[in-house]
Amino acid sequence: SSLARNVENCVEMRSERWPPRWKAIAGAALLVLAVASSSLAATAPPAVLQNSKSSELKPVFPGSVQIPKEAPISRVVEPYRATERIVQQKVRYGRGYGKHPFLVRTWGEIRRLLKSRPSRQIPGQVARPTKREELLRRELIEGRVPDVEELNRIVQVFAQRARQEVRYPLMIQRQEYAKRAKGWAWEMLLNDMVPSRHTYKLLILAFGATGHHSAARWWIDWQKEAYGKATSRFEMNCLIEAFAKAGRPAEAIRHLREMSNLGLKPDARSFASVIKAWEHIGNRYEMLRWLKLYLRAERMNVTGDLMDPRDAGLPYYAMAESYVKVADAVRTMSLLKAVKDKGVPLTIEAYRLRLDVLLRVRGNRRSVDQIHRALVDFVANWPKTGPIFSQDLYERCCSVLGEERVVGIFAVHTENGGEGLVQQDTPQKDAYQQWQLANLNVAISRSLKHGAISGTSLLVGREDDDDTFVKKRAARGPMEVPDIDQGFRVLKRKAGKQGLPEWMGLRKPIRYGTATTPSSKD
Numbered sequence: 018s019s020l021a022r023n024v025e026n027c028v029e030m031r032s033e034r035w036p037p038r039w040k041a042i043a044g045a046a047l048l049v050l051a052v053a054s055s056s057l058a059a060t061a062p063p064a065v066l067q068n069s070k071s072s073e074l075k076p077v078f079p080g081s082v083q084i085p086k087e088a089p090i091s092r093v094v095e096p097y098r099a100t101e102r103i104v105q106q107k108v109r110y111g112r113g114y115g116k117h118p119f120l121v122r123t124w125g126e127i128r129r130l131l132k133s134r135p136s137r138q139i140p141g142q143v144a145r146p147t148k149r150e151e152l153l154r155r156e157l158i159e160g161r162v163p164d165v166e167e168l169n170r171i172v173q174v175f176a177q178r179a180r181q182e183v184r185y186p187l188m189i190q191r192q193e194y195a196k197r198a199k200g201w202a203w204e205m206l207l208n209d210m211v212p213s214r215h216t217y218k219l220l221i222l223a224f225g226a227t228g229h230h231s232a233a234r235w236w237i238d239w240q241k242e243a244y245g246k247a248t249s250r251f252e253m254n255c256l257i258e259a260f261a262k263a264g265r266p267a268e269a270i271r272h273l274r275e276m277s278n279l280g281l282k283p284d285a286r287s288f289a290s291v292i293k294a295w296e297h298i299g300n301r302y303e304m305l306r307w308l309k310l311y312l313r314a315e316r317m318n319v320t321g322d323l324m325d326p327r328d329a330g331l332p333y334y335a336m337a338e339s340y341v342k343v344a345d346a347v348r349t350m351s352l353l354k355a356v357k358d359k360g361v362p363l364t365i366e367a368y369r370l371r372l373d374v375l376l377r378v379r380g381n382r383r384s385v386d387q388i389h390r391a392l393v394d395f396v397a398n399w400p401k402t403g404p405i406f407s408q409d410l411y412e413r414c415c416s417v418l419g420e421e422r423v424v425g426i427f428a429v430h431t432e433n434g435g436e437g438l439v440q441q442d443t444p445q446k447d448a449y450q451q452w453q454l455a456n457l458n459v460a461i462s463r464s465l466k467h468g469a470i471s472g473t474s475l476l477v478g479r480e481d482d483d484d485t486f487v488k489k490r491a492a493r494g495p496m497e498v499p500d501i502d503q504g505f506r507v508l509k510r511k512a513g514k515q516g517l518p519e520w521m522g523l524r525k526p527i528r529y530g531t532a533t534t535p536s537s538k539d
Contacts, residue, residue: 137455140448143190149174153201162208169216172201176216179223183404183440187449188227188262195227202236203486207493211243218251225255228262235482250281250321257290266294266303282321285311289331296339308336327364330356337370344377365405368395376413388417389426396430399438406439 138144146154149171156163175198178184179191202220205212212220217240224233233256237248253276260269269291276283288311295303311332314320323329337352353367372391375384392414399405406414414423427435445451 137452139189139193140187140444140452141185141190141442143185143193147174150197157204165205165210168201168205168210169213172198172205172212172216173219175201176219176223180226181403182226183407186407187444189449189452190444192227192229195223195229195232198223199229199232199482203489206486207490214244217244221252221255225258226262228259230256230259230263230265230268231482233259235486248279248281250276250284250287251324253279253281254284254286254290257287258293261290261294261297264294264297266291266298266300269294282319283314284321284323285315285328285331286324288314289328289335292332292335293338296335301339304336304339308332327362329359329361330364330367334364334366334370337374341370341374341377344374344379346374346378346382349374363398365395365398365400368398369405369410371395372414373410376410376417383417385417388414389422392418392423392426393430396426396435396438399431404438404440408440408443411439 149167153163153167153171175194179195179198182191185191185194198220202212202216217236220236221233224230224236233252237252237256240246240252241248253272257269257272260266260272273283273287273291276287288307292304292307295301295307311320333352333356337349340349340352349370353363353371356367357363368391372388372395375388375391378384395405411423424435427438431438
């Protein structure tokens with residue numbers, strides 16, 4: 018093509034001087050040269066490049082373009098069955114079972130599946146009945162009413178266990194004991210017995226320590242009719258503490274202000290419970306504000322007399338607990354020194370807070386000598402009423418000071434070598450999370466079965482002691498027996514007390530009827 022252009026330019030320059038015949042010859046040569054160049058450009062590519070597997074996707078080369086064809090609307094697809102390409106799982110049928118639309122599992126698979134799921138049982142085997150409980154239940158089933166002292170004793174035992182935080186570190190364990198104490202106390206009321214005053218006080222303390230505010234309110238109202246005494250500051254403090262354990266500071270403050278309407282003065286324990294309520298939800302600003310309010314009320318002499326001189330340090334201990342959790346040793350020690358400077362006798366709780374916060378300090382700020390002195394003071398002030406070392410606290414002491422050093426301190430500063438100082442039987446670290454996960458799974462399955470349920474109701478149980486006790490009392494009431502030909506049997510003790518027919522209390526069934534004489538045909 019370039020040669021043709023050059024020739025054409027040359028012809029145009031000299032065409033003016035050429036004769037006509039030469040012009041014709043030059044035009045013919047240009048035509049031949051143009052045809053030759055076009056045939057050279059349309060030359061087909063080598064045969065190797067033309068061998069394409071798909072006729073629709075052949076490469077297009079210059080000169081190979083033909084008349085375009087109309088594209089097909091659809092193309093042929095090889096048919097296949099989807100079921101043939103799916104690998105079906107082989108279903109194992111158990112013995113005696115046939116084909117079922119759902120997957121049938123064997124008992125072995127079901128047992129393995131149940132073991133893999135978290136258990137709903139409360140950790141520590143606290144739900145296991147004691148020997149005293151089994152004996153009392155056997156007596157009640159047989160129709161014999163136990164002695165009042167026995168029932169008072171079992172209520173007191175469970176109420177005291179509900180307050181032992183070291184022996185039962187999980188709140189669900191202590192709440193279980195408080196629930197059983199309440200159940201046996203109700204059993205006394207249903208059998209026309211009145212719990213002793215000491216039993217009642219232990220019950221209220223247990224409800225306050227475990228956050229059972231509904232039960233505390235019910236028993237406070239009950240004692241007004243049973244004992245004929247007005248609500249005291251002791252009972253209001255337990256009620257405020259119950260709301261604090263439940264993390265409800267608004268209700269705790271409302272009951273603290275209600276004390277003035279009852280003619281009662283709040284004391285240090287009342288303010289300490291409100292500070293614990295704010296600490297439960299992590300509001301340190303309100304904690305400081307209520308600590309200042311307590312100090313102002315103390316200066317104005319508007320607080321009540323202390324039941325125990327050591328209670329004056331409770332607001333400081335509640336505030337220090339918040340700083341211990343974040344390893345703030347400076348503020349914790351300043352609060353404990355403030356209690357000591359006031360001349361308040363220190364409790365074992367103060368020594369525990371001191372040791373705990375020093376163990377939480379990390380790095381170069383940790384002082385082994387201070388930890389050693391704090392451990393010595395903690396062991397030396399052991400009240401010998403139960404273990405004061407949890408397994409976690411004991412392991413942290415051994416990791417910092419060494420086990421030999423810790424055991425040596427126990428041997429020097431205790432009479433029995435530290436026996437009973439450390440709680441041995443403790444649940445696993447993730448026991449509470451496993452229990453909570455199991456109950457959450459059950460709650461979600463129930464919500465899917467019974468309809469939409471709010472998220473709070475899945476985890477928080479409803480407390481309504483009034484309705485529960487009314488239902489229990491109605492179940493023990495007289496039984497209504499309709500006039501029917503057939504009868505039904507009940508326990509013998511129920512038949513005698515409720516005036517039912519004698520045949521309903523028989524231990525073995527007796528067939529009543531008249532013997533028919535044989536007929537003459539026989």
